[in-house]
Amino acid sequence: MHSVVSLSAAVVATLVIVTLRARRKSREAGFPQGPAPLPVIGNALEIDASRPWLTFTKWQATYGDLVYCNVFGQDVVVVNSEKVAEDLMDKRSRNYSGRMDMSSILDPFSGAIILGAVFDHEIDGDPENDAMLQTVVKGTDYAVRIASPDWIALTTILPFCKYIPTWLPGGALNAPNGKRIMNEMLDIPFDITEKRVDAGEIGHCVVLDAFERFRGTTKVSDFENIMKHACGTAYAAGEETTGSSLIVFTLAMVLHPHVQKRAQEEIESVVGSDRLPDFNDRPSLPYVEAIFRETARWRPIVPLAIPHSATDEDMYDGYVIPKGAVIVPNVWAMSRNEEKYPFPETFNPERFLDANGNLAEEMPNFVFGFGRRICPGRHLAKNSVWIAMAQILAFFSIEKAKDAFGQPVEPNPQWTQGVTSYPKDFPCAFVSRRA
Numbered sequence: 001m002h003s004v005v006s007l008s009a010a011v012v013a014t015l016v017i018v019t020l021r022a023r024r025k026s027r028e029a030g031f032p033q034g035p036a037p038l039p040v041i042g043n044a045l046e047i048d049a050s051r052p053w054l055t056f057t058k059w060q061a062t063y064g065d066l067v068y069c070n071v072f073g074q075d076v077v078v079v080n081s082e083k084v085a086e087d088l089m090d091k092r093s094r095n096y097s098g099r100m101d102m103s104s105i106l107d108p109f110s111g112a113i114i115l116g117a118v119f120d121h122e123i124d125g126d127p128e129n130d131a132m133l134q135t136v137v138k139g140t141d142y143a144v145r146i147a148s149p150d151w152i153a154l155t156t157i158l159p160f161c162k163y164i165p166t167w168l169p170g171g172a173l174n175a176p177n178g179k180r181i182m183n184e185m186l187d188i189p190f191d192i193t194e195k196r197v198d199a200g201e202i203g204h205c206v207v208l209d210a211f212e213r214f215r216g217t218t219k220v221s222d223f224e225n226i227m228k229h230a231c232g233t234a235y236a237a238g239e240e241t242t243g244s245s246l247i248v249f250t251l252a253m254v255l256h257p258h259v260q261k262r263a264q265e266e267i268e269s270v271v272g273s274d275r276l277p278d279f280n281d282r283p284s285l286p287y288v289e290a291i292f293r294e295t296a297r298w299r300p301i302v303p304l305a306i307p308h309s310a311t312d313e314d315m316y317d318g319y320v321i322p323k324g325a326v327i328v329p330n331v332w333a334m335s336r337n338e339e340k341y342p343f344p345e346t347f348n349p350e351r352f353l354d355a356n357g358n359l360a361e362e363m364p365n366f367v368f369g370f371g372r373r374i375c376p377g378r379h380l381a382k383n384s385v386w387i388a389m390a391q392i393l394a395f396f397s398i399e400k401a402k403d404a405f406g407q408p409v410e411p412n413p414q415w416t417q418g419v420t421s422y423p424k425d426f427p428c429a430f431v432s433r434r435a
């Protein structure tokens with residue numbers, strides 16, 4: 001008994017000493033403040049693997065806008081405010097535009113949008129039998145799953161999990177199988193589109209534009225490979241984010257019928273009910289615009305953006321940012337800035353308007369990231385999400401679903417976990433407002 005107690009005491013004492021040393025080391029190195037790391041694993045156990053932005057936002061109260069932590073030996077610097085994010089990632093973009101060495105995971109997120117815009121592809125008939133759609137959906141689904149924080153954490157600790165055969169439980173994310181899925185996502189849409197380009201059957205789209213400008217020239221080396229990656233990632237990045245924004249919007253409308261009603265009244269007074277709103281109406285629909293902005297702020301769909309990395313060591317505000325550190329823009333914390341957005345948990349489009357109902361507060365552009373890595377699809381997203389919202393509001397009322405007794409069902413959705421965060425399926429009803 002005695003020796004067990006002494007052994008435990010020795011282990012505890014050793015852990016305390018190593019922890020204190022690790023903390024002293026990071027203080028001496030001049031890193032920003034942060035929680036004390038444990039040996040080897042650093043702060044990994046303290047971070048909520050499924051919603052890390054909540055942990056980082058909690059740390060902001062204790063350590064401020066720039067927080068240092070360590071995850072399995074990797075330096076991580078979390079940026080919790082828009083100002084610091086702009087100072088580092090916009091003004092010193094050259095140093096903070098690297099990505100972690102995770103390109104096989106993240107590349108699928110660094111692309112453009114929707115099959116129509118990229119490939120001039122129309123989904124004809126049954127989506128289940130649309131080869132292009134099915135290939136990219138499968139690829140995107142795989143990419144989203146392997147980029148989730150809990151899968152990354154698990155495979156960092158137990159790398160063999162990536163190789164569990166597909167026929168065993170847990171084998172759905174088998175890496176060689178995933179590679180095949182991802183290759184198909186790159187090859188199949190491109191091959192289909194190339195044939196249509198050659199047959200002169202294709203309308204204006206990203207691929208046609210690139211073919212006209214670069215095919216057969218020396219301006220781009222390895223044209224086919226670059227095009228495949230650009231187009232494959234295009235769908236992944238565009239579809240997931242645009243769709244997620246509309247799901248958040250749907251939830252907000254179900255939960256806030258008075259907001260929806262005011263938007264519909266605005267549309268009716270400006271557009272009437274004989275046609276749908278279009279882009280020319282946008283400046284005359286400030287309340288719809290405010291809903292669009294508040295949706296982006298209320299539940300940012302990419303709560304930690306996509307981490308950057310520091311190319312070289314840097315100094316900021318007296319702190320050292322180590323070379324190679326992962327820089328995490330905590331978009332979630334920025335959206336919870338109470339000075340700018342009082343009662344941030346409340347969905348309140350009026351916060352973007354003045355007393356006369358005119359737009360007064362800018363679009364929360366931080367939801368699109370920073371610096372050289374800022375989302376290149378943001379202009380497209382700002383238009384495609386807005387037009388979808390405006391036309392849905394004009395055509396439908398989004399209401400609570402009713403149960404078997406005709407009683408409204410309160411939505412209480414679960415949220416997806418991963419690079420993007422949005423509500424999983426929840427009951428609601430789209431009721432047509434037009435005969």
Ligand code: HEM
Pocket residue numbers: 109110111112113114233234237238239241242245301302304305306307308367368369370371372373374375376377378380381385
């Ligand atoms: C509401 C919709 C969208 C949101 C909230 C969003 C957000 C983001 C964010 C936060 C990043 C990371 C930026 C950073 O690292 O600082 C990003 C990257 C990216 N987004 Fe978007 N995005 C949206 C729509 C789109 C669309 C429609 C496209 C394509 C047409 C797109 C293409 C990309 C690409 C290619 C990157 C990677 C850029 C790079 O690594 O250099 N996004 N997006």
